[in-house]
Amino acid sequence: MENFKTKWLAHPLAHPVLWLALPLVAGLLVSLLIPRPIVGTIFLRDAIYSYSAGEIITQFRYAYDHPEIQAVVVVMDSPGGTVADTEALYLEMIRLREKKPVVVSIETMAASGAYYLAVGADYIVSKPSSEVGNVGVRTVLPSAPTVYEDDVSTGPYKFYGGSRDETLRLLDPLKLSFYQAVRLGRGEKLLTTPENLLSGKLFIGSEALRLGLIDALGTYSEALEKAAALAHVWNFDTQDLRPLALGTESNAAYYGFFLETEDGSQSPYPRAAGVYYLYIPERDRRLP
Amino acid sequence: MKRYRIPIAVTLFLLPVLVRTVFFHQGIFWRAESVATPDYGSYRIPQPPLSTSAPAAEAASSRAIILLDQSHANMFSPSELETLTALLHTRGARVESVALGSYGYQERTLADQLKYASAYISVCPIAAYSTTELQLLQDFVRRGGRLLVLTDPTRSAVSYDYAGYGSATVMADVIAANSLLASYDIAFVDDYLYNMSVYEGNYRNVFFTDFSANPLTKDLTKVVLYASHSLKTGSGTVLIQSTRTTKSSQTDADGAYAVAAVDAGANVLAIGDLTFLQPPYNQVADNAVFIRHIADFLLEAPRIRDLKDFPFLFQREVAIVPMSDVLLTADLLGPIQALQQDLVGVGIGSAMAPGVMAGKDLILLATFSSPGIGDYLNPLGIRLPSLSSFPTARTYPQIEIPGFGSIPASGIGLILFSRGDARSTLILLAEDSSSLTELLGVIGPQGFSNCILQGNAAVCGLSEGYGDFGSSWWQPYGVESPETGLDSTAAPSPAG
Structure with missing residues (x-):
């Protein structure tokens, strides 16, 4: 063994320079395998419904599965959407959050279901004039049940899903779960009363900050930095996760959630009746 | 020196890795506790409080x-x-x-x-x-x-x-x-x-x-x-x-x-x-x-029916009774039949009768001088003058009607109504049969024309007589109240 050691150190490759250079080069090469951390960005600039929720869930899953993505910023400008899709997004976000920090950056609006989603994040940043809140549920009550000669069913509520009264009562547990999501998400930071929160008010960002509905007023850049800080990374890259997760830059296939008016413009009213965590501006709501 | 070659090599190998790691990472993200979510299964749809049963409805008892x-x-x-x-x-x-x-x-x-x-x-x-x-x-x-x-x-x-901003x-x-x-x-x-x-x-x-x-x-x-x-x-x-x-x-x-x-x-x-x-x-x-x-x-409306409600004054069949001095001439029979038609229009049957009939409401046709008319009028507070002396134009006997005052008993007819438990009574009162015919003519399905109504008394101007209706005969007193002061529940009867 001693003989082997002596012979090896006497070998030309055992020259001291090589002893220094080779490990260093190898170390440099190996270090390149350590990826630059990425703070991924997911944009929610639509209502929350099956199509938009499906896309965002794919991006959440991508972020979850890729270690180079160290944190995620969700950029929001949304009036909310369907209850089920909001819950799906929220639960996927919570799953991701178990692994990586998530920050929400609110642009113009995070109302209703969008705010439900926001409270699932570690940190919420909004503009001073962003509209935030509108906690609550809405629906349109079904017609009173009747029977038709040609259009038949196997039960009185097959056409309607339930009675008007049951549909109205259905909103209460949904409202309570929304409220609990806010309580769990904001915790001690929430400084307003349940009554004020559940009144359905929209608050501007500065007021939302005072009431503890958000954590800070700031920009998208600040949201990125906050996400990076929560993930304990710096010198990071940012990346829109849509092309990575979906292989497409833009939402080419648009499946409309909102009703289109006769002149082709988009109303803020959903196409289908249902139960929604959705904010609809009052003036437009009254339009038939 | 040679003895340190390996540690140095290892250090040099790790150094870039560490530098790059530190360049990117300040620490390790670690979530100590799992993120809580709402306990969705715990929510229940609220149910209404149990109903208190209302007492069973009474049998049909109202014709309201x-x-x-x-x-x-x-x-x-x-x-x-x-x-x-x-x-x-x-x-x-x-x-x-x-x-x-x-x-x-x-x-x-x-x-x-x-x-x-x-x-x-x-x-x-x-x-x-x-x-x-x-x-x-x-x-x-x-x-x-x-x-x-x-x-x-x-x-x-x-x-x-729709034309503007859809407001x-x-x-x-x-x-x-x-x-x-x-x-x-x-x-x-x-x-x-x-x-x-x-x-x-x-x-x-x-x-x-x-x-x-x-x-x-x-x-x-x-x-x-x-x-x-x-x-x-x-x-x-x-x-x-x-x-x-x-x-x-x-x-x-x-x-x-x-x-x-x-x-x-x-x-x-x-x-x-x-x-x-x-x-x-x-x-x-x-x-x-x-x-x-x-x-x-x-x-349970305590609905008080008065003359304004004509022809809806009666609840049951009506007996039309002319007093003994009222002559049922052909002129009088026509308006009586029209009155009966008005009553039929509101579902009330009527028939001529010689006197008051039990279980029926009453329409009494009378003159100021009808024998026994005072028995019907006294309970209502109405005083008829004695017509034994022939009147002059300015000293014509006066009728006192609560709420109206004293009214010359000429050129007028009175319509009086009272409601009692036993019967409701409508009294048509004029100077004579001829005036009574004219008085019946002011009654129509819409009510009374050419009459002043106050509560359960109407004074109607007729063409015959000394005075012009609405001018010389009118001597009001106690008109502060819109009601006549007639006791609408008093049930006049021949017996008083």
């Missing part, structure tokens, strides 16, 4: 007619009142619509319908009541008719500005309703009540447990109204009001808000909700009991 307003763009369907109207029908009452016919004209005038009605229901009116309608309804209530005004915050009418104009039902209630010191507020902490399934469905003592609130411990206007009253009585944690949408302020009230005369009932009358909400808590009380309120 209840008017249901449908002529003011009322925002409801009659089927929504079925719970209440079924109770009324069970008790023998009839609900009749006050509706606009073709071209917007009422097929029967409100004035006609109010003559025979006991109560008037107005539900969520949008179109304004005219001054005439308001006066008719005020007169109706003054004479014991009952008025029920129901409004509901969900029944506002909305009009859209919406909301026309609340409280505006027209308040015009109806203004005389009774009750006013609905254009709001809705809500409670964010204690509610029946939804924040706008409010529990009410504060009741004032009143037949309308008897045995009530908890009522639920499903979106209700609040109301205010000064001289009236608040029947139901909210707990202090209830808010009004108008101010979002806590307060004890009234939602039901009766006026000082207890003939006008205002309630700020319509939904509680409808299934399934009529069966929640004590709502069914409250609805039963509302039906009682409508059926």
Whole structure:
């Protein structure tokens, strides 16, 4: 063994320079395998419904599965959407959050279901004039049940899903779960009363900050930095996760959630009746 | 040196890795606790409180007619009142619509319908009541008719500005309703009540447990109204009001808000909700009991019928009795037959009779000098002069009628009405048979023409006689009261 050691150190490759250079080069090469951390960005600039929720869930899953993505910023400008899709997004976000920090950056609006989603994040940043809140549920009550000669069913509520009264009562547990999501998400930071929160008010960002509905007023850049800080990374890259997760830059296939008016413009009213965590501006709501 | 080569090599190998790691990472993200989510499985759909059963409806005992307003763009369907109207029908009452016919004209005038009605229901009116309608309804209530005004915050009418920016104009039902209630010191507020902490399934469905003592609130411990206007009253009585944690949408302020009230005369009932009358909400808590009380309120109207209500004065068949000095000439028979036709038109049969008949109402045809007429008039406070001496133009005998004063017994006819438990009596009184014929001529299906009506007395000008009607004979006294002072419950009879 001693003989082997002596012979090896006497070998030309055992020259001291090589002893220094080779490990260093190898170390440099190996270090390149350590990826630059990425703070991924997911944009929610639509209502929350099956199509938009499906896309965002794919991006959440991508972020979850890729270690180079160290944190995620969700950029929001949304009036909310369907209850089920909001819950799906929220639960996927919570799953991701178990692994990586998530920050929400609110642009113009995070109302209703969008705010439900926001409270699932570690940190919420909004503009001073962003509209935030509108906690609550809405629906349109079904017609009173009747029977038709040609259009038949196997039960009185097959056409309607339930009675008007049951549909109205259905909103209460949904409202309570929304409220609990806010309580769990904001915790001690929430400084307003349940009554004020559940009144359905929209608050501007500065007021939302005072009431503890958000954590800070700031920009998208600040949201990125906050996400990076929560993930304990710096010198990071940012990346829109849509092309990575979906292989497409833009939402080419648009499946409309909102009703289109006769002149082709988009109303803020959903196409289908249902139960929604959705904010609809009052003036437009009254339009038939 | 050679002995350190390996550690140095390892260090040099790790150095770039460490540098790059530190360049990118300040630490390791570690979440100590899992993120909590709502316990979705723990939420339950709220159920309404059990219904208190209302006492069984009594057998048919009322012949009341209840008017249901449908002529003011009322925002409801009659089927929504079925719970209440079924109770009324069970008790023998009839609900009749006050509706606009073709071209917007009422097929029967409100004035006609109010003559025979006991109560008037107005539900969520949008179109304004005219001054005439308001006066008719005020007169109706003054004479014991009952008025029920129901409004509901969900029944506002909305009009859209399609030409402009699509702006919406909301026309609340409280505006027209308040015009109806203004005389009774009750006013609905254009709001809705809500409670964010204690509610029946939804924040706008409010529990009410504060009741004032009143037949309308008897045995009530908890009522639920499903979106209700609040109301205010000064001289009236608040029947139901909210707990202090209830808010009004108008101010979002806590307060004890009234939602039901009766006026000082207890003939006008205002309630700020319509939904509680409808299934399934009529069966929640004590709502069914409250609805039963509302039906009682409508059926127990102390409706006082007076001459204004002609021909709807009688409840049963009428005996037409001429006094002994009244000659049934051909001239008189024609108007009598017309009078009988008027009565047939309102479902009352009549027949000539020689005298008062048990179980029948009475129309008495008499002259000032009919033997025994005083027996009918004295209980009413009417004094006829003695006509034994031939009068002169200026000293013509005077008739004293409470409320009218002294009236020369010439060129006039009197129509007097009294209601008694045994019978209702209408007395047609004139100078002679000829004047009586003329007096019968002033009576028509719409009422009396050329007459001054006060309460249960009408003085009608006839063409014969000394004085001109409405000028020389009129010597009023004690006219402060619009009523004549006749005791409408006195039952005159030949026996006095």
